[in-house]
Amino acid sequence: MSYCCPADPEKKKEWEEKMLQEIDFLDNDIKKASEIFSALGHPIRLKIAYFLSQRDHCVCELIFKLNERQNLVSHHLTILKNCGIVEAYSSSKWHFYRLNPEFGNILNIITQLQNKNPDKPELS
DSSP states (O other): OOOSSOSSHHHHHHHHHHHHHHHHHHHHHHHHHHHHHHHHTSHHHHHHHHHHHHSOEEHHHHHHHHTOOHHHHHHHHHHHHHHTSEEEEEETTEEEEEEOGGGHHHHHHHHHHHHHOTTSOOOO
């Protein structure tokens, strides 16, 4: 359709249905993207995602690297897990976390953007 706001009732109904489909699709995508950006918007969670992009970690390793309390690290891991960014698994008595492979590209994009804008402050 190459027209906007059609006057013909039949074409208008078809146009409205198309617009509603686009809105529904956009709303779902925007909601999920907002959840992801919100989860990665906290410095601790972004650091966790970065560490997990390098290799799987157990909680004690993340606690050491972040220099934060266990309950705080666990809280942030839960947020990342609920969003689907991080996955958990057990090996023997240890619980490990890994970055969901689908999110590796997001961290690569952030790094590329940071490298393109050397005058911008670094992520911390």
